[in-house]
Amino acid sequence: MSMNILVAGATGTTGLQLVKDLVDQGHAPTALVRESSDTSDLPEGVSLRQGDLTDLQSGVCNGMDAVIFAAGSGGSTGPEMTDKVDRDGAKRLVDLAVEAGVSRFVMLSSVGADQSEPExxxxxxxKAKHEADEHLKASGLTYAILRPVALTNDGRSADVILGDDVDKTAKASRADVAHLLAQAATTGRFDGQALDMQSA
Incomplete structure (x- = not known):
């Protein structure tokens, strides 16, 4: 069954692979994009919906079966932008998903975000990611949280390791992360779980 899936961060490196995966599987991804976003790399079959994670308006999740948060403020921005996008933007998107009756929310988090006082x-x-994750867990939504280790631009690997066996100093390819996010959104395989993840 084809699902309508809203993707925040669809124009990012991981997000582009994610929406391609979803299109390949016959789903209907919608990219949540800012007015200034470069959407030229998005594959055919992806719809656009305007929205800025620092100022999300009501209704952005309407008509969606699932929402995937794969956005990030980026490594070059300061703490203020991290709070606005990775924490507050994610929390607001969760609230709007609740409001819209979305059936599943998938959060791309990070290894180490399970701690309330990280160092x-x-x-x-x-800490921003932790607060967003906890907000999702408490929302009442069916959720899955993926916490990959350091990301690489390698292709899909033969296997992935999930949960307690993950080596926190290992690497995870963005292709593997994208594939798992798509699985989490469409199959329910990781419902109710927050999982560390690495490429094997």
Whole structure:
């Protein structure tokens, strides 16, 4: 059955592979894009819906079966933008998904976001991701949270490792991450779980 799936972050490196996966599987992805977004790389079959994660308007999730948050403020932005996009934007999208009666929400998070008081260079980012993840868990939505280790641009690998066996110093290919996000949204295989993930 074809699903209508809203993808936040569809024009990013992982997001582009994700929407391609969804189109290949016969689903109908809709990219949530800002007015200034470059949508030229999006594959045929992807619809557009305007929305800015720093100021989401009511109704952006209407008509959707599932929502995938695969966006990020990016490594070059400061803490303020991290809070606006990775924390507040994600939380607002969750609330709008609830409002729209969406049946599943998939969150692309990060290894280490399971801690409420993370330490190290990425502490601010991980805290923002943690708060967004916890907000999703408490929302009442059917959810899946994927927490990959450091990302690479390698292609699909032979296998992935999920959960407690993940080596936190390992790598995860964006292609594998995209594939798992698509699976999580369309199959329910990871419903109710927050999983660390690496490529094998």
């Amino acid at each position: 190290g260079d990425l502490a601010h980012y991980l």
